[in-house]
Amino acid sequence: MPIDAMIQGFLLIADPYNVFLIFCGVLIGVMVGALPGLSSPMAVALLLPFTVGLEPVQAISMLAALYCAGTFGGSITAILINAPGAPPAVATAFDGYPMAKRGEAGRALGMAAVSSVTGGIFSLIVFLIATPLLAKLALQFRPPEYFALAVFALSMLAAISGKSSIRNLIAGAIGVLIGTAGIHLTTGVERFTFGIPELSDGIHFVPVLIGLFAMGELLSQSQALNVTLERISSIVIKLPSREDFHKVKWTVLRSCGLGTFIGILPAEGSTIAAIMGYNEAKRFSKEPEKFGTGTIEGIAGPEAANNAAAGGAMVPTLALGIPGSGTTAVILAAFIMHGLRPGPHMMNETPHFIYAIFFAMLLANFAFFAIGLGGAKLFSRITLIPRTLLWPSVFVFSMIGAYSFSSSVFDVWVMLTAGFIGFLMNRHGFGPAPLVMGLILGKLVEESLSQSMIMFDNNWLHFFESPIVVMFFVLTFLGLFWSVITRAVGRCVSRARPDVTLERGD
């Protein structure tokens, strides 16, 4: 491990201004996470234009801190008002809210904070070890391998997240198609510009991200103005007891491993990780029947897993340039916006940058632990902000954010159009995350495919000469058709069973 680079990274983050920015990111993250409807990807997308004037390391550290804190912030409202502030906190509400109703809100919040920090730190240790290794492996990648990897990433997102893999794949392909607008790099031909000069440079992804995540949600929220939230009034914050820790230690450890692994897979990490963390906690529990009625393991499992996934998702993002989740896709956009392209070369050329992000996330974990516990009461009150003022504020930030990106009203129209389309797509089961992933990976997919085809003299079969490509293609196939395969196998087995009984009967 290059100690010099680590020290350099640490010194970068130790700068008081950078520490201040990380704390700002944590504060915004916890607040946004606590507000139902506002999600981490949305907050990161909204914060992107603010970071234009910052140094890349400051910008990325702030966004990464927001990502960590946002994942935890969702648990506050999940526990206190049964309204998960963010999707990864859905499973936390199952047991958190019943505990809060019993007057144990503080214990639940304390356990959520401790488990989240444990998960976060565990995944950062894995991040520290796995990122250089993965980057070293990726140095052998040529365009065909990158193409296969990008396809695998898109397929994983399609297979795992959302409600329909077909819709996710379509959304991802639409994202890639949007990314083709503008001047074709090889030939200089304008594509899908419709005579609009602003489109010659392509569609900037920042306004699209803001539109999809923020405006789409704003329109959804306009349909739910009358929804009121139930609230727990008395909160006494106390850390979990030694007995509690003893009870959940294995659950937390299991969830840490599970969450980090899921986070590393290029997919929608935190939410899936939290649900799996909850299920595994229940499966291994001595009292599974108590789940759903307010058990401490039901909080520790998902909370450790979702924060571990946040750290894990940074591994493929930094080592391969392939986002590990919807939020890291937006963080990848921030890298590109600042003129950087994460991947194996970054690990080789500017390793201190990667370590700086590691220290930023580590600091963010401790910061949200302190801020989250100390300010839980306050953050639960954030939900008192009337929606009639909250969402107009989001609109103003979106409008100014999209405008300030290149001081162009055209970008504001792009943002608004993306919002309208995102709202309609979301209604019909097409999630925004695959589209964003497609948009961000689009250039990589096209360039690597074109370069591969040129290398192979237009012969597709050469793709199968590389074992890495074959491996990614097999994984892609399994990812997409796993459920179909298992269902078919299950059907065959169930058909075979009566015969077996008959034979036995005979």
Next chain:
Amino acid sequence: MADPVTGAGSTEGGRKATSAFSFMHRTDLVLTLLIFIVCGALYYITTDFEEVSLLLSQNIGPEWFPRLLIWFIVVLSVALPFEHLMRKQQAASIDKDRSDRIKPISFMTAALLACIVASIPLFGTLIAMLLGCVLLPLLWGERRLKILIPFIILFPTAVAILFTQVLKVFFEPGLWGPTIG
């Protein structure tokens, strides 16, 4: 009784409909047709791309990749109307999300947002921001002046200061709007 969304199980004169359409999800069928139309239009546009020599394009013309994607989308879209037969639970969840009609308030909100953005070249970014802070809460039924007035005054001022003074963003003054920053 026919399913209002899928149309499955509809009867005609007491007879159960058995046409190919009865297996299709009506909303998704419309969606597929819509995707076909958009893809058709985009494909047509690709035929209009400037032609380049094979030497320059190295056999990979500018239209090649977009066409590949369009075909990919079209092929996948064919499965949409039948998806509810394969994945019943997921399809039910999607149907639940879209079972209610889009409320008029959403259309009004979308129209208002478009009007506010359209007003930027006329009144400038600052006034457009103010309009957003005043009109959107009013449209959404906020009538508590005690919280509305401080919001209208403080929020846009804070945002304007943040962007113009700290982040040095130039706010478009518009034809009749004020110049700041």
